[in-house]
Amino acid sequence: MDQCTHEVRAEYWRGVIKACGQRPAGQSAKSWMDENGICEQSYYHWQRKFRQEAYHQMKENSDAVPTVAEKTELSFVEIPYCSSPETNEPVISNRPVAVINTSALKIEITNDISASLLSQIIREVSHA
Numbered sequence: 001m002d003q004c005t006h007e008v009r010a011e012y013w014r015g016v017i018k019a020c021g022q023r024p025a026g027q028s029a030k031s032w033m034d035e036n037g038i039c040e041q042s043y044y045h046w047q048r049k050f051r052q053e054a055y056h057q058m059k060e061n062s063d064a065v066p067t068v069a070e071k072t073e074l075s076f077v078e079i080p081y082c083s084s085p086e087t088n089e090p091v092i093s094n095r096p097v098a099v100i101n102t103s104a105l106k107i108e109i110t111n112d113i114s115a116s117l118l119s120q121i122i123r124e125v126s127h128a
Contacts, residue, residue, distance in 0.1 A: 013046035100125055 016038055023032040033040050096108035100121070107121060 010046070010050075013043075014050065016043065017047055017050065 016036075019036075020029055020032050020038070020043070023029070029043075030040060032038075033043055095110065097111050098109040100107040100109070102125060107125070109118065109121075
C-alpha cells in the first residue's frame with residue numbers, strides 16, 4: 001500500500017474511532033459498529049495501530065520533556081523582630097518581611113501571619 005492510500009485510510013479510521021468514542025451513553029461499541037456497518041475486526045486493528053503509534057511517539061519524545069525535581073531544599077532566613085521602644089510590643093506592619101518566589105507565584109509574608117497559615121503555605125509551596 002502506498003503512503004497516500006495509507007494516510008487516507010488512517011484518516012477515515014481516526015474519524016470512525018472518534019465517532020465510536022462519542023456514541024450515546026449506555027450503547028456498547030459493538031452495537032454502535034453494527035448500527036454503522038463497521039467491521040469490528042478492522043476497527044480494533046486500526047485502534048491498536050493508532051495506540052502503538054502514539055506509544056512510540058511518546059517514548060521518542062520522553063527525552064524532550066523536562067524532568068521535575070522531586071523536592072527542593074528549603075532554606076530558612078532569620079527575620080528580625082521589631083518592637084516598639086515605648087511598649088516593647090511587636091510592631092505589626094503591612095510591609096512584607098519575607099517573600100517566597102516560585103516560577104508560578106510570589107507570596108509576600110508580613111509579621112502578623114499566624115504560625116498555622118505559614119506552615120500551610122510552606123507545605124503547599126513545597127509541593128508546587
